Amino acid sequence: MAVPSTCLASLRVACSNCNLRELCLPVGLSGTELGQVEQIVATRRKIRRGEALFRAGDRFESLYAVRLGFLKSTLMSPDGHEQVTGFHMAGEVVGLDGISAEAHTCDTVALEDTEVCVLPYERLEEIAAAVPSLQNNLRKVMSREIVREHGVMLLLGSMRAEERLAAFLLNLSQRFEARGYSRTEFVLRMTRAEIGSFLGLKLETVSRALSHFAQDGLIEVEQKHLRILDSDRLRAVLGSSVSKEAH
Amino acid sequence: MAVPSTCLASLRVACSNCNLRELCLPVGLSGTELGQVEQIVATRRKIRRGEALFRAGDRFESLYAVRLGFLKSTLMSPDGHEQVTGFHMAGEVVGLDGISAEAHTCDTVALEDTEVCVLPYERLEEIAAAVPSLQNNLRKVMSREIVREHGVMLLLGSMRAEERLAAFLLNLSQRFEARGYSRTEFVLRMTRAEIGSFLGLKLETVSRALSHFAQDGLIEVEQKHLRILDSDRLRAVLGSSVSKEAH
DNA sequence: CGTTTCGTTGAAGAGTGTCAAGGCCAGTGG
DNA sequence: CCACTGGCCTTGACACTCTTCAACGAAACG
Numbered sequence: 001m002a003v004p005s006t007c008l009a010s011l012r013v014a015c016s017n018c019n020l021r022e023l024c025l026p027v028g029l030s031g032t033e034l035g036q037v038e039q040i041v042a043t044r045r046k047i048r049r050g051e052a053l054f055r056a057g058d059r060f061e062s063l064y065a066v067r068l069g070f071l072k073s074t075l076m077s078p079d080g081h082e083q084v085t086g087f088h089m090a091g092e093v094v095g096l097d098g099i100s101a102e103a104h105t106c107d108t109v110a111l112e113d114t115e116v117c118v119l120p121y122e123r124l125e126e127i128a129a130a131v132p133s134l135q136n137n138l139r140k141v142m143s144r145e146i147v148r149e150h151g152v153m154l155l156l157g158s159m160r161a162e163e164r165l166a167a168f169l170l171n172l173s174q175r176f177e178a179r180g181y182s183r184t185e186f187v188l189r190m191t192r193a194e195i196g197s198f199l200g201l202k203l204e205t206v207s208r209a210l211s212h213f214a215q216d217g218l219i220e221v222e223q224k225h226l227r228i229l230d231s232d233r234l235r236a237v238l239g240s241s242v243s244k245e246a247h
Numbered sequence: 248m249a250v251p252s253t254c255l256a257s258l259r260v261a262c263s264n265c266n267l268r269e270l271c272l273p274v275g276l277s278g279t280e281l282g283q284v285e286q287i288v289a290t291r292r293k294i295r296r297g298e299a300l301f302r303a304g305d306r307f308e309s310l311y312a313v314r315l316g317f318l319k320s321t322l323m324s325p326d327g328h329e330q331v332t333g334f335h336m337a338g339e340v341v342g343l344d345g346i347s348a349e350a351h352t353c354d355t356v357a358l359e360d361t362e363v364c365v366l367p368y369e370r371l372e373e374i375a376a377a378v379p380s381l382q383n384n385l386r387k388v389m390s391r392e393i394v395r396e397h398g399v400m401l402l403l404g405s406m407r408a409e410e411r412l413a414a415f416l417l418n419l420s421q422r423f424e425a426r427g428y429s430r431t432e433f434v435l436r437m438t439r440a441e442i443g444s445f446l447g448l449k450l451e452t453v454s455r456a457l458s459h460f461a462q463d464g465l466i467e468v469e470q471k472h473l474r475i476l477d478s479d480r481l482r483a484v485l486g487s488s489v490s491k492e493a494h
Numbered sequence: 495c496g497t498t499t500c501g502t503t504g505a506a507g508a509g510t511g512t513c514a515a516g517g518c519c520a521g522t523g524g
Numbered sequence: 525c526c527a528c529t530g531g532c533c534t535t536g537a538c539a540c541t542c543t544t545c546a547a548c549g550a551a552a553c554g
Contacts, residue, residue, distance in 0.1 A: 083401040099390035143346035149396035157405035157447035200404035
């Protein structure tokens with residue numbers, strides 16, 4: 001449990017060479033600062049599809065910056081129900097939940113083969129104390145996570161099934177685009193059940209909504225492969241509940 | 248907009264005298280550290296019921312520690328729907344959402360006359376740089392907010408109306424108890440509509456669920472006044488959806 | 495190539511939302 | 525002091541969205 005079964009790559013990591021540095025913790029840092037930040041990254045770690053990066057209850061030791069791949073975070077409710085709280089892709093930092101109680105509070109599992117930079121928290125604290133802009137970036141990353149979750153609360157609290165799914169697809173689209181991938185064509189790494197869990201819906205509802213969008217020509221979907229055909233109309237789905245009321 | 252219309256109390260504040268210090272940012276700090284932290288608190292600010300502490304879009308300048316009173320944070324969806332993202336009481340820190348974009352992303356409004364300590368963020372950063380345990384506490388407060396929101400996602404994503412309400416009441420109960428108030432008898436400062444917004448329900452559903460709990464002898468409710476009669480059975484409501492499945 | 499997981503679709507039913515009417519309470523002005 | 529007003533809450537009846545249950549097909553995996 002202390003030593004993860006997954007491969008520990010001991011090669012030295014250079015943020016300066018990483019094409020994610022503009023999305024990741026060291027965003028906006030100067031060359032010399034970058035050098036200091038590179039001292040944080042102890043190792044990289046590979047997680048194969050289906051394996052956990054960490055589990056709820058594990059001692060909190062590190063944050064992780066996703067280099068490559070795709071993960072989900074899940075919470076287990078007392079009655080055994082699994083709630084997906086987020087999906088994570090390259091450039092995003094995971095493990096922030098562990099800081100408060102010095103233990104992780106959710107499971108984070110790879111949905112495809114994934115590679116992360118391991119950022120030992122103690123070392124991160126030390127370096128951040130010496131590099132104000134890193135300190136600042138860390139707080140911004142945490143704040144952004146809070147804002148993101150507010151958005152999810154809005155989604156879960158006030159949207160209906162198709163609005164939720166549209167918002168979800170558009171969000172994915174935008175995140176892929178920010179990483180240099182196509183914003184109109186991508187692969188859903190997660191299952192319908194996982195999408196449903198995240199959106200507070202059953203997998204059948206997700207499937208039906210996808211079929212409906214496809215039938216209306218908003219998207220094309222074949223298994224996990226998704227193509228957005230009409231992002232404007234997909235965006236319009238978000239405001240659809242109003243158009244009925246505000247006549 | 249820059250200068251709030253609410254009263255600025257210029258009297259010097261002493262965390263060391265504050266009976267909330269065990270719940271608030273300076274938790275666990277030594278006497279000398281406490282002295283430094285007190286330099287952060289510039290002023291207190293009073294917000295009357297219905298007034299905003301800050302609004303979405305306001306420039307982010309300070310965090311706020313609630314000294315007294317009760318607030319809600321709300322997000323406005325593009326279609327004009329208001330989503331409550333949280334309720335805040337004494338000892339809690341609000342405004343964390345503003346750090347990421349240097350602007351607030353939600354409205355935070357007093358539900359009763361409220362008093363907060365104003366913590367100018369720049370000064371907070373300076374002092375935190377010199378007081379590691381404060382630095383640490385700030386990150387823990389942020390992380391705790393992330394964990395809290397995970398819990399809300401679980402609630403919104405997987406519970407039904409009465410489970411949500413039970414979870415909500417028990418959460419309030421526990422927070423009141425932590426502040427030295429009764430855990431069985433308290434006043435709901437928010438309206439049914441605000442509870443509903445937070446829980447992803449309509450106000451009628453909240454009202455019906457409360458009536459149902461009252462009818463079953465779990466609670467007593469008269470307007471905003473609430474008394475928990477049987478917290479065990481209220482807790483049992485949370486797991487009720489299982490008992491049907493796991494026969 | 496069988497087994498398992500995942501996805502789609504239909505039909506029926508439960509849980510909430512919607513709409514509407516009425517009651518209670520606090521604040522306001524006559 | 526009382527009537528009036530507006531906000532808040534409760535309750536009922538009905539509509540609708542989403543879930544549940546079930547069957548089947550397709551893809552992934554050993």
